Amino acid sequence: MTKPLLIQGATVVNADREFKADVLCVDGQIAAVGPDLEAPAGADKLDGSGRYLMPGGIDPHTHMQLPFMGTVTRDDFFSGTAAALAGGTTSIIDFVIPDPQEPLMDAYRKWRGWAEKAASDYAFHVAITWWGDSVHRDMGTLVNEEGVNSFKHFMAYKNAIMCDDETLVNSFRRSLELGAMPTVHAENGELVFLLQAEMKAKGILGPEGHPLSRPPAVEAEAAQRAIAIADVLNVPIYIVHVSSAESAEAIARARARGQRVYGEVLAGHLVIDDSVYRDPDFVKAAAHVMSPPFRAKGHGQMLWRGLQSGSLHTTATDHCTFCAEQKAAGKDDFSKIPNGCGGVEERMAVLWHEGVNGGKLTPSEFVAVTSANAARLFNLYPKKGLIAAGADADLVLWDPAATQTLSVKTQHSLGDYNIFEGMTVQGKATHTLTRGHLAWADGDLRAVRGAGQYLKRAPFAPQ
Amino acid sequence: MTKPLLIQGATVVNADREFKADVLCVDGQIAAVGPDLEAPAGADKLDGSGRYLMPGGIDPHTHMQLPFMGTVTRDDFFSGTAAALAGGTTSIIDFVIPDPQEPLMDAYRKWRGWAEKAASDYAFHVAITWWGDSVHRDMGTLVNEEGVNSFKHFMAYKNAIMCDDETLVNSFRRSLELGAMPTVHAENGELVFLLQAEMKAKGILGPEGHPLSRPPAVEAEAAQRAIAIADVLNVPIYIVHVSSAESAEAIARARARGQRVYGEVLAGHLVIDDSVYRDPDFVKAAAHVMSPPFRAKGHGQMLWRGLQSGSLHTTATDHCTFCAEQKAAGKDDFSKIPNGCGGVEERMAVLWHEGVNGGKLTPSEFVAVTSANAARLFNLYPKKGLIAAGADADLVLWDPAATQTLSVKTQHSLGDYNIFEGMTVQGKATHTLTRGHLAWADGDLRAVRGAGQYLKRAPFAPQ
Amino acid sequence: MTKPLLIQGATVVNADREFKADVLCVDGQIAAVGPDLEAPAGADKLDGSGRYLMPGGIDPHTHMQLPFMGTVTRDDFFSGTAAALAGGTTSIIDFVIPDPQEPLMDAYRKWRGWAEKAASDYAFHVAITWWGDSVHRDMGTLVNEEGVNSFKHFMAYKNAIMCDDETLVNSFRRSLELGAMPTVHAENGELVFLLQAEMKAKGILGPEGHPLSRPPAVEAEAAQRAIAIADVLNVPIYIVHVSSAESAEAIARARARGQRVYGEVLAGHLVIDDSVYRDPDFVKAAAHVMSPPFRAKGHGQMLWRGLQSGSLHTTATDHCTFCAEQKAAGKDDFSKIPNGCGGVEERMAVLWHEGVNGGKLTPSEFVAVTSANAARLFNLYPKKGLIAAGADADLVLWDPAATQTLSVKTQHSLGDYNIFEGMTVQGKATHTLTRGHLAWADGDLRAVRGAGQYLKRAPFAPQ
Amino acid sequence: MTKPLLIQGATVVNADREFKADVLCVDGQIAAVGPDLEAPAGADKLDGSGRYLMPGGIDPHTHMQLPFMGTVTRDDFFSGTAAALAGGTTSIIDFVIPDPQEPLMDAYRKWRGWAEKAASDYAFHVAITWWGDSVHRDMGTLVNEEGVNSFKHFMAYKNAIMCDDETLVNSFRRSLELGAMPTVHAENGELVFLLQAEMKAKGILGPEGHPLSRPPAVEAEAAQRAIAIADVLNVPIYIVHVSSAESAEAIARARARGQRVYGEVLAGHLVIDDSVYRDPDFVKAAAHVMSPPFRAKGHGQMLWRGLQSGSLHTTATDHCTFCAEQKAAGKDDFSKIPNGCGGVEERMAVLWHEGVNGGKLTPSEFVAVTSANAARLFNLYPKKGLIAAGADADLVLWDPAATQTLSVKTQHSLGDYNIFEGMTVQGKATHTLTRGHLAWADGDLRAVRGAGQYLKRAPFAPQ
Ligand SMILES: [Zn+2]
Ligand SMILES: [Zn+2]
Ligand SMILES: [Zn+2]
Ligand SMILES: [Zn+2]
Ligand SMILES: [Zn+2]
Ligand SMILES: [Zn+2]
Ligand SMILES: [Zn+2]
Ligand SMILES: [Zn+2]
Structure with missing residues (x-):
């Protein structure tokens, strides 16, 4: 005590x-x-x-200790949440990501075990990466017995965790039935797949190929599809890491029709642009490889406007720290660079500086987009967020x-790069x-x- | 005590x-x-x-005891606020409306005197109907000494209280300087004037001419103009009684650009359509004459969507009760029918029934649009609205x-008509x-x- | 001669x-x-x-002699084109629809044979219902040797001719390479499939279930998806039978970005609304079963506006005449009613009456949307359309x-129903x-x- | 002969x-x-x-031999039209601009006299700068006897030729009655007036104050107002020199509603941005002073998209050549710099290079936007434009x-500056x-x- x-x-x-x-x-x-x-x-x-x-910050989108290609991200649940606390964030919502065909409950228990070392409070979204009777049943168990009230759907990552429209439609329907919130990573995986192949066929193998294979329209298409499906099925929907003006507009249009659509934006997407991918230093360029990628100047302004007008609701980081050695797996093929950047520690400061000091947000609006809105959308309020x-x-x-001054030298995250370096x-x-x-x-x-x-x-x- | x-x-x-x-x-x-x-x-x-x-309802738009053509509205500040209380509304914001050239302070003191009989709390928006040095000065006095933080501008009513763009621009600028909120009645008065003349030239003299002389585009034009002026001058703006899809969209577009625009919608506009003006009974048709008029079916749905998505913020009534005898002044010329309808007593019930029971609003959203938002926008929060x-x-x-069942027979307002009769x-x-x-x-x-x-x-x- | x-x-x-x-x-x-x-x-x-x-009308969307469930539509290429001529239409573009896995060239030759009896000129869009090396190759043959410059993609009809995103993406890419125009039937087949099952589970088995299983959002989703894919691949795209305000808006938005998107609207969708599906007479209701279905009042107005503003370009009929006996296959299950209505004979008159007489189109605009635009988009101009x-x-x-007065009694089509009956x-x-x-x-x-x-x-x- | x-x-x-x-x-x-x-x-x-x-180019917006402050523009009707011919333009439509209270017919005859020396064909829009019975009558004479079918309205230039809403409304109505096209210079003159005063109060006296006093919202407001008035009065409308994304969008929105709105864009606005006003050389900066001003990068792209999608229709130049000596009148006060730039000679080449070579327009679309559309809108077709x-x-x-390479050294215009210099x-x-x-x-x-x-x-x- x-x-x-x-x-x-x-x-x-x-x-x-x-x-x-x-x-x-x-x-x-x-x-x-x-x-x-x-x-x-x-x-x-x-x-x-x-x-x-x-109220302490809530980061509704992190990946601590994420297993990937036989290794894991640098930050585990302890180091990651410790870094969060150093930046003013007191809760995270991480992701349980079953492999296709893996029973949901197995994956869930695995992640619960990993998370026991966390220094701050935490919850989990559970990803629906395939469909079947057991998935339908386990969703019920997770909601009714395990306190999970949100499910994640990857519309990209073909031949891996991408879920097709059939899965999407069934899982959204089931979420509605259970009172859970469906969420989506919105990128059209078929287009990404084709564009990656085309970039490589043209000899574009470096990190500059990453944003070229995932243009804003690829994201907007998926966002619009998920929103339309949710509209037809009458289920609310939450779009994670909205990065482009086009996606933000799709959300705003749906909301203007009265639809219950919610959008999350990452601190990085608000302040960093796609020039990073043209850095001649592979380490730097690769360190910024995440999906959706950083966008051309101009998109960030539209994301701020979304936060201001209430068509975007939460801010997150997608904190997922792969180090230079891990990123090097894609040295000769950008599509093999592990996707992910840090930020859980810097989010609050970046939002305050650009948002409140920059005249875009009042302090109350800052609290809304860094804490209260996430708490309300994922039913943590008023224990959290107030x-x-x-x-x-x-x-x-x-x-x-x-x-x-934000820097890898002073950060507490175990990642070896800071995307806000020098700010x-x-x-x-x-x-x-x-x-x-x-x-x-x-x-x-x-x-x-x-x-x-x-x-x-x-x-x-x-x- | x-x-x-x-x-x-x-x-x-x-x-x-x-x-x-x-x-x-x-x-x-x-x-x-x-x-x-x-x-x-x-x-x-x-x-x-x-x-x-x-929290008790706040009606941010009423006209109690409004002097008009040598007579006054039926409800004075006592009967009007008593009716409000019977319906769950505990505060009103009424309007001080100086005649052109009348000193603002004179008008203000007159209204303060009339309001002393009120049974509920009340505040005043002060209308800027002309421009001059004394207006500039009195605005300062009102804000700094009298607790007025909002000013009203009528963009319609040519040859009466309409203010031209020069007044609008100067008053908005002054409001910004003082920290007050400019508000507008948005209708293009020149168009109304021309269309009224044309309707009468065509022999359309009855109440059906009223909506024909004030189509949605007349309102949308003024709303867009006021929003654009506010945008250029960097001042927030509040549009009263948004009645049409087009105006609601203009607000939503501005908000999507990050502009601080707020919209008010009347209970009547949410549920009543323009078929009332085609009622063969002059008394009934005239009883619905207010501006902006009731609109074609379909507009109401867009207003609800505005409340749902957060592009419209408050609900009001424009409570302004002229009785049949007073309305009869326009028996042979619709443009002479005194504009106004009641509703201060019914607003909360109508909003709850259509909004909450109708699945459009949660109870918390109901509180937001009937009370908390008005309190926040006009700086009454958290004493009121919470x-x-x-x-x-x-x-x-x-x-x-x-x-x-809402009815003139059971209402407490002294008006002799109930626009929600039988609902x-x-x-x-x-x-x-x-x-x-x-x-x-x-x-x-x-x-x-x-x-x-x-x-x-x-x-x-x-x- | x-x-x-x-x-x-x-x-x-x-x-x-x-x-x-x-x-x-x-x-x-x-x-x-x-x-x-x-x-x-x-x-x-x-x-x-x-x-x-x-210029004689061009109907860019007909299905004469379409094989279906062991029978064929009532109008063959002779009776169908004869009816067209009686209404002022002198060219049709029909569809070759291979079964999944059927070689394109086989299907193409079959249709060419059937069409030899035509009384007016004709061309073919060829549907891409599956993907494979032979499809890639046959598309080349069709374009380079057979004079086909447009391909059709069904985004609905799951478990039949629906093509998935992988096929869509590959076929669009191939079309660009060949200089052919991709076209789509835009409805999300997964959603239709789910909604049909749900309607039936609720006991809705009659024709009224048809529009309920294909709401506007189902169409808009697919339209937006196709447009986005075309945008990413930089290929023009033509959306057939745009029936809803939402789809028309998706096209207009894309065009406002400078994208080369074209829209077709059916005469029926311009003037008929969805009340037809609630007709207690199964024969009448079933006679109107086509996809996308007729829509609620209001959509038609938006389609007219699309034609007026130039965001929709052509008018067609989707002429596809199944008789009452054939429609009866879905007597106990609306999803089994063969989809299709007539109209090739009435299109010009309906467009003139509602469009030109109704003040929406000038005679020159009438020629554009009934003939010249189709000729230009499908490269028949200036031999046709001028x-x-x-x-x-x-x-x-x-x-x-x-x-x-339009009527089945006086029509030349062999269909046994006229959707414009009595007009x-x-x-x-x-x-x-x-x-x-x-x-x-x-x-x-x-x-x-x-x-x-x-x-x-x-x-x-x-x- | x-x-x-x-x-x-x-x-x-x-x-x-x-x-x-x-x-x-x-x-x-x-x-x-x-x-x-x-x-x-x-x-x-x-x-x-x-x-x-x-077809020879048609420039629907020029000011040859425009009297101003006791002097006139450098190009008279001969030198100006000769320059036009050297660039491929064979017709111009210039403006008769009466002073307030000046009889329209007097001004008209004056301009007709000046234009007799022209080397190419020409026509006149006549400006309505005030309202009165004689204006109403003279509009009729101009249309019925003098072959004028378009009238111009300046919504800016307060205390000079600005027309208020009353004039606008009456003149639009009269235009409809006569079968003439109203056109507007869309900028809110009250806002410009206030912003000019504010810039000067802040000590901003140089040409950089020009765009600051005329931001895009000032233009968009006026465009929207004119469009709304035209909508209410059911008259077509043509917006001259659309320079901003916001105005272009206002036009596109109106067209999407089916309204007959047409937009003109200047060659200069398509390729030049507002960095010119920050040139330390007053001569250069002042040479670019025209209204609306050149805009921030990004607006040009939206204007191109308007031409591509058909929401903008014509290209012009607003050719109006004041030399350095004349521009020097505003050396200490940007609001006194005579507004105007050249371009009648370069328009066709600039449009071809950026439009056709740049992949934005086909050659047929080039003809549409440089000649045929203007001919059709102003009823010169098919004698011109085909x-x-x-x-x-x-x-x-x-x-x-x-x-x-475009240059003042090789141009035929008598102006002493070329805004496309070196291109x-x-x-x-x-x-x-x-x-x-x-x-x-x-x-x-x-x-x-x-x-x-x-x-x-x-x-x-x-x-
Ligand atoms: Zn993701
Ligand atoms: Zn993630
Ligand atoms: Zn009012
Ligand atoms: Zn009022
Ligand atoms: Zn179809
Ligand atoms: Zn078809
Ligand atoms: Zn001008
Ligand atoms: Zn000009």
Whole structure:
């Protein structure tokens, strides 16, 4: 049991408003929020004056300890969540990804085991990579017994985990029945497959071939298809890592029809453009290979506008750290470069700097897109995503005046590259609490291996 | 001082979530929200089981006691706010409308005097109907000393209160400077003027000429113009009574560009169509004459979609009750029919029935569009629009199972017509509290003349 | 060799303009167009005063003599083209539809044989229903040797002729290489399959289940997918039978990006709505079963707007006549009703009446959407689709004052139902010439079995 | 009378198609178009092999000899039309611009007098700068007796020629009545006025203040307003010099609703961006001052897409040549720099190079947007804009292989600046005929002062 902690004098920021208040944390929960609270006996105090106190960040899209080609990503559930805490993020939603034909429950249990070492709370989306009676049944078990209320569908990665329209349609239908949220990685896998072959036939083998084989229209097609299927089946849908203006517009169009469509955007897609793939240094270019790729200048602006207007809802990172040695597998063929970049530690700072300092978001909107919206969409709210009595004491104390320069040299992630390298941002998490434990305090990382809890998420009303 | 009141066992609904809790009201404010609260000594209790407890409605667009052609609307500030309370609405924002050349402060003081008899809280938008140095100065006084943070602009009503682009541009600029929100009645007055003349030249003199002289494109033009001017001047803008698909789309397009545009929709426009103007009974047809007019079927659906997708934000009524005798002034010329309809009493029930029962809105979204959004946009939040400790005890207890049939026979408004006549709705305000006073209780209206308070609204950050 | 024919005094209408001129036809071709032409010796004369002389209609979408379930459609290539001539249409483009795995050339030769009895000129789109090396090769043969420059892809009809994305992508790519136009029937076959099963599971077995299993979003999804694939591969694309507002908008959006997308609309979709499926008489309801189905009121208006604004280009019929006995195969299961309706004979009159008389199209625009645009898109222009010296003498003389009532009783098609039954239209083909032969003259049908010629169509510049 | 001329072996390009043919010109008209024509006795011959023969360009927007501040533009009607001929343009439509309160007929006669020296054919749009009974009457005289079928409205230039909404509405209505086309210069003059004052208040006095005071939203607002008014009054409308993505989209949206809206784009806006205003050399920066201004990169692409998709229709230049000395009037105040740039000579080459060579337009589409569409919209077709027997022999012979570098040093316009300076383009007018006279032949300019004729243009069907 941690000692009670009283945070005094900060400006509390929730998604609906900001206000001056003290916040008292007891036994891992917020016990009180109000002016001039009295500290219980034995309580620690933390001075929040001149700072914002916000709900800890939720990163709804990470891949810690992801097995790939006989190896795994550099960050496991401990190092990854520790890095998250250092950046002000207190919960992640990771992915269980069964191989085709692998029973869902087997994969699920495997990932649950791996995640026990996490330092922050965590939950799982479960990917539907194939279809069959057991999949139908296991989806029910996951929702009703295991607290899973979202399923993931890869529309790309042909000959691997790509699911065809038949699987998509059946899984969406089943999700509706169970009260779970279907989510999609939206890229047309057939087009990617053809374009990769064509690039290679033309002799384009380096990382510059990566974005050429996955243009925005490839993403927009899949987004529109998933949205249309969801519309026909009357199920809500969440599009992960929306990277292009075209996809964002597809979501906005659907929402304007009244459809329940939600979009996630990655911190990287908001600030990095596709010039990185033309870097002559393979290591640098390859370090940016992820899907969807970084886009031409201009797309980022449309993603910001989506966050501003409410047609995009959450920010994530798709944190998935392969090191240079692993990336080298695609030295002679860009299509073999393991896809993935880091960011779980930098997301909050990048969003604050570009969003709030840049005049695009108010502090309340910042809380909405980094925490509250994810909590609401995946049914973690109000335990997560809100500062109120009764909520988990997952908090970040934010100094809007402090500056920091993001770099691989100072990061806590075990990845060997930082896609935000050299970016100087104003605004910084000075303290992070996970269930009342001060896991990050003025540069001191006190993450506890295994302290994180698995978050069971209740389904929405099934239909 | 009213006695403390403990409302027990209801489902509290805020814009962000619903939860079971007791709510304790003391001295006109909410003292506590939580499970199993204890009643203070002498407190009354109210059983909320099986009901929703929501923030009282805010109607951001009413015209009580509006002077017109030597007469005034039937509802004054007492009867109008009493009717509001009977329907679950606890605050209104009315309009001060100076004549051209009339000093703003004179008009403002006149309206403040009229409003002293109100039974619920109230605030004022002030209309800018002309331009000059004194207007510039008085806007400053109103914002800085009188708690006005929104100004209204009529783009229609040529030769009366219509303001031209020069006034619009200057007033928007001044609003930005002061941190006030400009709002517009969006119809192109020159087109209305021409079309009215043409209808009459064709011999169309009855109420059916009213919608013909104000087609959707007339509204959309003005909405687009106001939005464009606001965009160029970098000032937020609020469009009152959006009635057509075209205007709603103009707002959605601007928001998709990241512009801060807000839209209001009237309960009537959501459920009534323009067939009413073809009623052979002049009294009925004339009773529906308001501007913008009711629209062809199909527009309503787009307005609902706007509320669902977040491109429209508030619901109002433009409550403005002229009786049959007054409407008869336009017996031989539709352009002389005083514009206005009632609704302040029915709005909440109509929105609940069509919105929540109809599957278009969740209860939280209902609270957002009937109360919380207006409170936030006009800076009344969190005193209004939220159930939380410290907020004003403006509350409505809602029975989702009760049905009622809306009718002029049972209404409390002094108007002699009910545009929702005969509509049976499920969902009903059983109790309404204004600052902790039970002003409506199971059919018993206990509104107190003069009990309402004027709401000073702080400006937003001026620029 | 027919005798020369001089048509005097008509208003000649081309897609670019109308003008008074005489037109001389010699040896199946237009020999001269001009004022006051002299008739050669032995020439017949036809008085065109008070009438329009227009290029004969081109119906780019028919299915004559289509084999189905051991039977064939009622109209064969003779009766179908004869009916066409009676309505002013002088060319059709029909479809060769190989079974999956059937060699393209075999199917092509079979259809060529069937078509030899045609009374008007004809060409073929060839459907790509599967993929393989021989398909790739045969596409080349068809383009380079057989005068085929367009290929059809069915995105619906799962477990039959539906082609998956892999086939689509490969065939589009091959089309580009050859300079041929890919075309698609746009409906998502997986969704149709699921929805059909669901309707039946709910006990909806009659024709009313047909539109419920193919809502507009099912069509829009496929249209968007095909457009996106074409965009990525940089190939033009032609969407057949656009029936819904959503599909039309998808085309318009793509065109606004500069993409070369073309849309076809059926006469039936322009004027008939989905109330037909709720007719209690199975025969009537089933007679309207075609895909995409007739739509709710409102869609037709958007299709007209597409023709007006140039985002839709051609009008067709999908003429495919199954009689009541054949339709009865689906008496207990709507999904077994053979899909298809007639219309090849009525298209021109319906388009004129609703389009030109209705103020939506000028006569030149009528020529564009009934003839010239199809000729240009499928490379038949200027031999077809234009009145100019050197063009084929395929002409229709049009009396804008004559009225006719469309009916199965007076039609020349062998179908036993007329979807335009009872519609009285003003405007009528009084004379139709095919290659200078007067095949329809004031109610006298003189169609000649086998007189029609196969139209070889050169490819566009291959890439 | 010029000698007959036979142009042999060229590829004739019309808006609907291209074909090999000889073209015979006799007495100022095209006498025949066909293969292997025989030259009449005494005819000259011109070898067109390897070249395109196209209808002479029509520039629907020029200001020759425009009076301004006591001086006039450098190009008068002779030098301006001579320059046009050197570039392949054979007709211009210029503007009569009455001062406010000046009788229309007086202004009209003044301009007719000035134009008598023109070397090519010409017509006039007449500007409506004020409203009154005489304006109403003179519009009728101009249409019915003087062959004017289009009127211009300036929505900018406050305190000068700007017309308010009342004038706009009345003039549009009168245009409809007469069968004339209203056209607008779309910029919101009130906003420009305010923004100019603000820029100057901030100390921004140089040419960089010009685009800052006329951002795209200022143009889009006016375009939308004009379109909406036209929509309500049911009159077609033509927007001159569409320069921004936002305006182009407003037109496209209106067209998608079926409205008859037409858009013109200037050659300069297609290829030049707003970086020119930041040139430290005042002479250069000021030379580019015109309204609407050149725009940020990206807008040009959207204008090209408008031409491709058919939502923009014509290309023009707004040719209006003020020299450095004249531009110097605004040395200390950008708002005093006379607005205007040249281009009448370069338009065809710029359009060909960027459009046809750049893969955006086919040769037929080039003819449409440089000649045929303007001819059709302003009722000059088929005398102008078409190569066919009976049309005027206004022709340009185009060498697609020749290159030229555009420069003030080699231009024929009397302006002292060339906005396309240094641009090397492939494609060149080698010969230009005006009414059969070879006015430009392989670099030899043989323009004849006063040879141009005034083009009377019949109204469209009045309503
Ligand atoms: Zn992904
Ligand atoms: Zn991922
Ligand atoms: Zn109003
Ligand atoms: Zn009002
Ligand atoms: Zn089909
Ligand atoms: Zn078909
Ligand atoms: Zn202009
Ligand atoms: Zn001009």
